[in-house]
Amino acid sequence: MIDLQLLRQDPDVVRASQVARGEDPHLVDEVLDADARRRSAQTGYETLRAEQKSLGKQVATASGDEKHALLAHTKALAAQVKALQADAADAEEHAVTLARRIGNVIEDGVPSGGEDDYAVLEHVGTPRDLAAEYGPDFRVQDHLALGEGLRAIDTERGAKVSGSRFYFLTGIGARLELALLNAAMDLALRNGFTPTITPTLVKPEIMAGTGFLGAHADEIYHLPVDDLYLVGTSEVALAGYHQGEILDLADGPLRYAGWSACYRREAGSYGKDTRGIIRVHQFHKVEAFVWTRPDDAYDEHRRILAWEKEMLALAELPYRVIDTAAGDLGSSAARKFDCEAWLPSQQRWMEVTSTSNCTTYQARRLGVRERTDDGMRTVATLNGTLATTRWIVAILENHQQADGSVRVPEGLRPYLGGLEVMEPVR
Template identity: 35%
Template sequence: MLDQRLVRDNPETIAQQLGRRGKAVDLTKLQLIAQQQRDLEQQRSNLQAEGNRIGKEVGQRIKSGADPNGDEVAELRQQGNAIKQKVAVLEEDEKKLSSELKQQLLGFPNLPSEACPDGRSEDDNIEVRRWGTPRVDDNLDEHWQIAERLQLFDTERSVRIAQSRFVTLMGQGARLERGLINFMLDLHTSKGYREVLPPVLVNSASLTGSGQLPKFAEESFRCAEDDLWLTPTAEVPVTSLHRDEIIPADQLPLRYAAYSPCFRREAGSYGRDTRGLIRLHQFNKVELYWFVHPDHSEEAHQQITADAEAVLQALELPYRVLDLCTADLGFSARRTYDLEVWLPGAGAYREISSCSICGDFQARRSSIRTKAGKATKLVHTLNGSGLAVGRTMAALLENGQQPDGSVLLPKSLVPYVGRERLQPE
């Protein structure tokens, strides 16, 4: 959420920065609401001060012997009542404006950071670096073809169980997925991340806190009978892990590695990535998440990205790093590095991790602060996939495929999968 004081006092600057995302934004109406709200607050608060003064005086006079039912006190009572009525009217207007203001503010995305490259579409994302040597060969299979051969998962029967865009991993496929989750968690916890296994049903407040609500309700699955949703990413529950808390400064940074299944409705993606593991309603992900002191979030962003890259490197998967331009930036992010893994079968780089710095955007929505000495400040939050497990499997299949139809696994994974290669059983 944007700082409402900034919107009130500096709307042109804010509008200009939001405009970098590609859509012109007009904040004049919002600014007006903010100003009216403040004016009402002033009037109301002055009246209340007067009312408090009268209340105290009544108490004092009665204490010092005045007749509680005498004219003197009755007069004061009447004054008190008159003020109360005026306050009630002002309060009602003020409340309307405040909630209008809040609702609108919740609908605006984060301000891109200064360093975030300007752009009009994903074509303007900037490639920062590459790692590894992409395997190029037109005769390579796509991951779903390999998986079919090795019977790693069953999509047709999954339609029977749920619907399309669900997958049932089986045999070596299930084992690989499980091994990958453990592998990633072990790697991260060995570097000091605290492991988290959060609830996958989350309430509206949690989704609002991390930025999915109110704007992206149609992207998540909702439980109709309860105020609960299937989490689209562990970022949501982990953000709310510290919602409404003041974290002592000496405890920062807090670094979490959370595994969770993730659920997304993928509205509007009909026909895209319909085969295989790339785009599913349910997928597994290990998410890295930092709560940091606002002075240290920039370094943290480099580090969390490096920690996500470490997984790809350990799995010997070639990838590139993109610095997302303003047009491609997510709602809550100030700046984002996407990691794209090389899929030789598809002959393309595909997103496998997204590492974002959110500044105080989520912290303000979730009221997560830190205190050092006297000052209370909003913390900064960062998140990065480390990694999306299904897409990792796809990358392993395509990169490890052998002429004999088997798939050679990276050495680091062997202890986790219990075999060096996947082959027909």
């Protein structure tokens, strides 16, 4: 949730952030008005409640007519206190509901605009010229054709069992996913992360606390009988892990690497990347999640990006890094960097990692703080993809060979028993 103190002290900063996101800046004034009414209602309640307590003491020492009068006044006052308490509670709920509609204040330098207004920060590696390597008649195969040839991906039986956008990873496909995820977990361990297998069902307050029940709530699977949500990333469960706690960050950030299945309805994306396993309803991922002091969040964000780049180097993928535009950020993110790998079959870039600095936005909703010399303060959260199923798409396409085989990147070979080439099954 937005920092109300910042909102009161510097509303223009929040208004500018809203404009950059393409959101309504007038919502800032609505929240300020609701917050003022909330504080006024709370003050009125506390003033009358103090008077009620004072009368209680007077009643205890009074007698006769004075006591009867005080008791009558106390009774009338009790009804007023109850009404004011209800008013204060309603005002609090209204103010919080409005405040939760404001996205996190973006970092300085974040590009304004929507999905296509990102800034390219760097290119790493050079896409292969497959026609030059194998001749002008060579036809690039997409990941599904390659995966079916390797008997690594089976979307036909996935659809038979579960419906469209489901799949089986079989044989080398299953082994390749495990190789990627284990490599990511090893990298996380080397950098001080605690490996974590997380729940994939969470309570509504945890899902809401991370900011996922806003504009994109229709992309989340909900189990109404149990009132639980299936997570689209282990970020959700890891954010809830320390809900309501006071953290000790004296020795540095708390870093977790969450391994989980992830579920997304992909509402509104029909007709887009429906072939193969680029945009599916279920996948696996290792997610970096960090709790840190607000002053350290900027640098930690760059560290997570560096770890993502290390994983992409291990997979030997050409990629670019983009600074996501404000209108394409989730409500919790103040800044987001995406790494996009080259996709030869479509001659375009495809997102494979994402890392977001959520500053204090999620922790404020979830009540996670630290104790400092100046008192209690809200901590910051960050997240980032270290590996996920979609990487198989980029690995198969970028390392394909003329005979339908796929070269295994050297960094992944130790996780595949030294295998150098994935051969098609004839």
